[in-house]
Amino acid sequence: MDKKVIRIVLLVAVVAILSVLLIDQLSNRAGKRPDNPFAYDLEGFDETDPGLLTHKEVMQIAIGHEQPVGFAYGYGRIFLITGEYLQVISPEGSAILKKELDESPTAITIGNKKQLLLAFDNHLVMYDLTGEELFRSMPLDEKAAIISVAFAEELIFAADAGNKVVRVFNHRLEELDSFRGTSNVSETHGFILPGGRFTLAVNGDDELWVVNPGLHSMQLYSHSGRLRRYWGEASFNPEGFSGCCNPTHFMILPNGDFVTSEKGLVRVKVHHPSGTLKGVVAGPESFPNGKDAPAVAADSEGNILLLDFEQKLIRIFEERKENN
């Protein structure tokens, strides 16, 4: 071949290679982006002190591509609600039931008489464990947005984030009362919900605890809505609750300990009944790039179950042996 032609071919090849390298250098693809000089830096809060870790992750259950909404554990099963379905899953992860619902559920809990309670924005429906409907509440007003429900011995409590009230029902789902957490004799301000997060739970002593997220406070109410006690502080340190909508989820263990879950600086912690920190179940390092707080539940063996909304996983954490 003519030397001139070879030279031209080589020149074209060199130009092509250089262009590809230049385009790659300038490209926007992940891994090629220059560091952000204004990056939000969690400044050491994204790593948990290993001495605080009380649990370790032992299992994950993938829950498919549907968007999870909430879950509960009871009678040896996991009850999961997704966009349109109620699903029952064994602790090993096998599907037991998948029931299509007429509407999108917003919250779930289990009663100790084999009842399953689902919230749907402005009403509640009670089922048996096979998904057969037992009772249905009257529809609430248009603003209602029930996002957390809990059984007490005689009552049912529902956190209505739309109206910023706790609603009280009997076990036949007849509404009896509601309260706003306000008081004219103390320093309470009612429920402050900056991000629409609002969770409640009832402990083994039939006591109602409600998160007041704007005050980073766990508040104990009488069944008639009188504030009796509270604990909690705002802090990025593990002892407190960070951000302005935390804790986003919580549950109460049979021994009275609180399991709390925070968004933003995503972490799940255990607090003694008094509120002092007991330890960290899963710190921010367990949720790389995570922003949303996982929902929390516990199985009969004391393992903590987390519903990871972003990864669409149920993650099971077992207590570390060295804690026992």
Next chain:
Amino acid sequence: MATDKGRRAFIGMCARMTAGLAIAGLVGVSVKRLTAMKWVWQIDPFKCTGCGRCATHCVQNPSAVKCVHAYPLCGYCDLCGGYLRPGYINRDTAAENQLCPTAAIERKFIEEPYYEYNINEELCIGCAKCVVGCAAFGNGSLHLQIRHNLCHDCNQCSIATACPSEAIIRVPAKMPYIIKGGFEK
């Protein structure tokens, strides 16, 4: 008869032509209106991931991108994730407690436990640090917008070219902002 038929055909043809012309006219006017519609660049706050490039890639210095505050969404929180840096010492206005690199966010006490946050646009460089903090810890009421009193409306917005989230889009000049839930006080 023949003349009558001819006249009817002629009138019919005229009617069809008039209708045709009217439709063509309407289509023409609509096409003209559409093509004459002015478009401007804007940030879709629901796509923005707060990468920081709005501060560094605008042809304007400081950037034409500013933080705006959707007051109806804001929780007026004391511990504001967009105002306080994670390692804050006190929840107050001291410089060492502020997240914003230019102290462009003003914190004002309203009543216990509420605080209002206002953006001083002269100081804001559009870096999105507060936007990321607010989205992670709060409800995302702080977000970025291209301010049209500052933007040159470049033919090709240089931030749009660099934006990794394809968040910079063209919007009609008549509706030049995409505000999360309104931002009037």
